[in-house]
Each structure stands twice: as C-alpha cells, then as structure tokens.
Amino acid sequence: MASIRSSAGKLKSWFADLSIHMKLIGAYIVIILVPVIVISNYLFTDFYQDTVDDIISENRYQIHNEKQAIMSKIEVMEKSFYMLISxxxxxxxxxxxxxxxxxxxxxxxxxxxxxxxxxxxxxxxxxxxxxxxxxxxxxxxxxxxxxxxxxxxxxxxxxxxxxxxxxxxxxxxxxxxxxxxxxxxxxxxxxxxxxxxxxxxxxxxxxxxxxxxxxxxxxFDKAYNNSGERDSRFFILDQQDKLHTNSLDPLTGLNEAQILEAAVKVKQGSGSSLLFSAGGEDFLYLLEPIDRLHVDLVNVISLHGTYSKIDSTRNKVILIISLLLVLLAVITYWIQSIVLKKLHVLRDSMQKVRKGDFHVEIDVQGGDEIGELARHFREMLGTINGLITEAVQRSAATKEAELQALRNQIDAHFLYNTLENLKMLAEVEGQYTVSDALTSLGSIMRYNLRWTGDTVQLADELKHIQHYISIMNIRYDEKLKVEIHAEDRFHAHELLKMSLQPIVENALKHGMYSALMRGDGLIINVHAYADDPFFYIEVTDNGIGIPADGLQQLNHKLIMSDEEFNQLTQETAEYSTGHNGIGLRNVNQRIRLHYGEDYGICVESRQRSYTTVRVKLPLLTSVRGGMQSL
The missing domain is CATH 3.30.450 (Beta-Lactamase)
Structure with missing residues (x-):
C-alpha cells in the first residue's frame, strides 16, 4: 500500500512539474486516444466474434457434407450385405x-x-x-x-x-x-x-x-486426406475415445492428446462446438455424431491464420491513428505556442520579481484571461511596493522605540551585584538555604537575560532546570527531585533555549497532589537519546497523570491551527505554565517553526502513574559559531 502511494505521489509530482503547454497536448491526446482505443477494442471484439461465427457456419456446412458422403458409403456396405444374402x-x-x-x-x-x-x-x-x-x-x-x-x-x-x-x-x-x-x-x-x-x-x-x-x-475421406486444407483437419472419435486420422499430416501446434481432450469436452458438453487453446493458439472444434457407426466426426480448425489477418488489420488501423495523432499534436503544439506566448512573458516577469526586481514592466495587454491576470499582477506589484515603503518606515520607528526602551532599562549588573551581596550576607548569617536559592536565582536571571541566540546546548538547558528545581524546593520542602540521564556526547546537542524548562514547570504545576507530597515527592526524569537521524528528550514525572480523554485533547491542541486554538480559551488555560506564559503548545510551535513540521512534542500519560513529554529534534551538535551533525 505504501509503495502504491509513493508511486502515485511521484506521478503527481511529475505531472505538476510539466509545463502547461505539455499538459494541454497530453490532455488533447488522451481525449482523442482513449475513445478511439475503447471504440476500436469494441469493434474488433465484435469482428473477432463475427469471424468465428462465420467460420463455424462455413465448416458446419463442410462437416455436414462429409457426413452425407460417409452415410452414402455406409449404404453401399449395407447394400453389399443385402446383395450377398439375397x-x-x-x-x-x-x-x-x-x-x-x-x-x-x-x-x-x-x-x-x-x-x-x-x-x-x-x-x-x-x-x-x-x-x-x-x-x-x-x-x-x-x-x-x-x-x-x-x-x-x-x-x-x-x-x-x-x-x-x-x-x-x-x-x-x-x-x-x-x-x-x-x-x-x-x-x-x-x-x-x-x-x-x-x-x-x-x-x-x-x-x-x-x-x-x-x-x-x-x-472417412476427409480425415485421411487433409493435405488440401492448411488450417482445418478432420478426425474420427470412436466409442473408446480413440482418435483416427492421417498421422502423416498433423495439424500444426496440436498433438493427439490435446485434440482428444478437447473433442471429449465437446462430446460431453451440451453444444456441438468449442473454442480451445493449446500452445498459446486458439482452435475451434466442431463435432457431428454418426450414430450408425457410434462414432463422432470431429473438425478442428486453427484460428491462427484468421486471427493473424485480423491482428494485421488492427495494427494498421492503430498505426494510422497514431500517425494522425502525432500530426494533430504537432499542429496543436504550434497553435498553442501562439496562444501561450503572453503567458510566457508573464512568467518571465514573475521570475524577475522573485529575484527582487519589483519595478519590472509587464508588456502584456488584452482583455482575455492572460491579459486580466497581467493587470492584477501589475496592481499587486504596486501594492507590494507600497507595503515595502510602509514596512521600512515602521521598522525605523520600531528601532527608535527599542533604543528608547533600552535607555530606561535597569542595569542588569546592578541586579547581579545586589543578589551577590545578599548571598554573601546570607552566608555570613549562616542561612545557607537562602544563599543557595540566591545562587540559583542569579543563574536563572543570567540565563534568561543573556539571549545571544535562539539555540543553546543541552548542558546549559539542563543546568537551568536544576537551578529552577532548587528554587522550587524551598516552597515544596525538598520534595522535588530531578534525575538526568544524558550521555556526555549529547551535552553539546543543539536545542531551542527555554524549551525544557516550561515542560518541567508544567509537570510541577499539574503533577503534584497531596498523596505524592506525603510520600517520596515528585520525581522528574530527563532522558536524552538518539535514534538517527532524530534526537529525543523525554521528560517523565510520577505525578497525577492525565485522563485518557484529556490526553487526547491535549495532543490535539498541540497541532491545531491558531484560529481553532483561539476558540478554545478554557482548554488553553488548563495546560499553560505559570509566570512566564510559555506552555506546551508554545514550545511545540517554536520547535516546528525552527526545525520543520516533522519535529515537535507529544504527550503520553497514565492517570495516577506517570506523564511523559517526548521532544523530537534533529540530531545536531551545537558548536560555537555554527552547527554540525552528530
């Protein structure tokens, strides 16, 4: 089934790449050729059948004459008997x-x-x-x-x-x-x-x-003197199903066993004629019983010569039709070239626009469909040029606003120095838990504020998760634990910044429940592994899990369109994260926009057991200044 779909896809792609000129020629040929083939096949099928019927009628007359001759000789033998005894x-x-x-x-x-x-x-x-x-x-x-x-x-x-x-x-x-x-x-x-x-x-x-x-x-004169007939032979079939004929002049393409098999079928059947194939050729069998002798007169006719003549006629017809189609295709191609000349001019103009020339002159006029298309294209170019001018002006205004906002920002170094002083004060006072929390908070702030690019290494994202868990453990009384399983060779793997922290935050927000807090607490397992050419990161928690219907809805929300998602405001809030507003859907959209539609996240869960969020990425290594495949 997959191979059929692949072949259909390739054929569709090949047809889509053809020029409109060739598509019109192909359609013209198909429109003419298909009816001609269907009609010709129908006519020649009837012609074959009519020819066979004529052969049956002709040879039926011959076999009847032969039977009359045999009956006359039988009467001679009977007269000899009566003459003797009289x-x-x-x-x-x-x-x-x-x-x-x-x-x-x-x-x-x-x-x-x-x-x-x-x-x-x-x-x-x-x-x-x-x-x-x-x-x-x-x-x-x-x-x-x-x-x-x-x-x-x-x-x-x-x-x-x-x-x-x-x-x-x-x-x-x-x-x-x-x-x-x-x-x-x-x-x-x-x-x-x-x-x-x-x-x-x-x-x-x-x-x-x-x-x-x-x-x-x-x-049986005909059965033993067949030399005059090239495509027809007579045989005698006796009561013991034995054939009698002149073995010195057999019928080409048949042996005695094949003839006997077909003759017995005719004799056993309800009719008196049969079409039988042997050695790739068709033969017609006619049977006439001679009751006086308890034998059957069998006439075998080879249809090879007849079919060859019909096939020769059919091939000539096909050849003439093919030559006519070629001639008409050439004439049609020349006429279409004149009609499609303006379309080619419009295509060349579009190619110039694609290369960046938005001031191209489209020299196509007229009131037909191509002329109307050219007029709309000229109007579209005017609109594009206006939008470009407007976008340039808006971009300049935006840059100016960003510069002004930058001047008003609090110096980040002031925040780092303040946190460092508070950390030292906490250590002096012996408040080591507060000191560690301030250290983690400072690392989180530096990680968030240092946005030099969209991607980071896996090791950096994992450290960010650990800092986040350290801070949240103050709130949850050390009931949170993160376990990381990632080989050293994956630490430099590329992924989008802030793509794992929202998943961990989502697990913490929706996975915790009272029975779990009374026990060992929430355990979050981060497992990174490769399956060439893909790289997977699985974030699994032992939390409350998600019901089956809720899991199906969640996975559907991850891939639905923005218009459809905006209509489900209540469900959207259910799986969003807390303070930073980046939910699972946002992470999935960022991954798909950055790497392509084949990548993203999916969720698996069992209620009161576990929830796993699997992140699918390309297998790439992040290096300073670029990326390379693992």
Missing part, C-alpha cells in the same frame, strides 16, 4: 445338408460365385465381403465363403453373438487370419470399418455371419 444359389450352397461334390463346387464357383464376386467388388470402396458359414459340410471358396470357426475366437464374434441386434459396426485392424485380402486390396490398411451381421433362416436357425469391410481411409 443370392439364391449362395443360400442353397451354404445351407446344403450334404457335402457337395467337386463338380458341384466347380460349377457353383464358375457361374454363381464369380458373378457374385464381380458384382460385390464393383464398388472400389469395398475392401472385402465375407460369408463365415456355420456349416462344416461346406467348402471354403476364396474370397467370399469361409468357415465360421475362423472367427469364433475374435472379440467381434463374441460381441455380435451376445448382443440383441443383428448388426455390429466396428473400427478394427484388418483380420490377421487372412494372408491376402483379395485382388482389389492393393496395399495393407492399418484399420478397417466393418459391418458384421448375423444371418439366420426363417426359422431363426443361425447359418453364419456376413462381414463387409471398407478401408477406414476410404470411408
């Missing part, structure tokens, strides 16, 4: 109750099977069509008819036979039980999309399983 000769062959002979097999293969094979594989997307027959009497005829025993250990067979539905769609690796998939499959495919259907007779007798397969890259 062939009557094939049905008779696979349901034969007796093992066919070689001639029958040859005839079925040459006429029926070859024709059926040519029809089934007429579509280039069909990788294989197989009929796994549940009839041990039937011979296998490649590439269509196989024994069901071949697939009974496969997970696909188990899953199909255990489910209620007759058809099962799966994405799985190509069957490893076949060394060659057939003449129409030119190269090995990593995965196949298969349609496996249970084939039953009218009496629900199970006669086998028909399996139609299509290469995954043929069914």
């Amino acid at each position: 062939d009557r000769s094939l049905g008779e062959y696979v349901t034969a109750e007796a093992e066919p002979g070689v001639k029958e097999i040859k005839q079925f293969q040459d006429y029926s099977l070859n024709f059926l094979q040519s029809v089934l594989f007429n579509n280039p997307y069909i990788a294989s069509v197989r009929f796994f027959v549940n009839n041990p009497r039937v011979s296998e005829l490649w590439p269509i008819i196989y024994q069901e025993e071949r697939i009974k250990d496969s997970p696909m067979y188990t899953k199909l036979m255990n489910q209620k539905e007759y058809a099962l769609w799966e994405i799985q690796p190509e069957d490893a039980i076949f060394e060659d998939t057939g003449p129409l499959v030119e190269e090995q495919s990593s995965s196949m999309v298969s349609l496996a259907v249970k084939s039953n007779l009218a009496n629900k007798q199970h006669i086998g399983i028909v399996k139609v397969e299509m290469r995954i890259e043929d069914l």
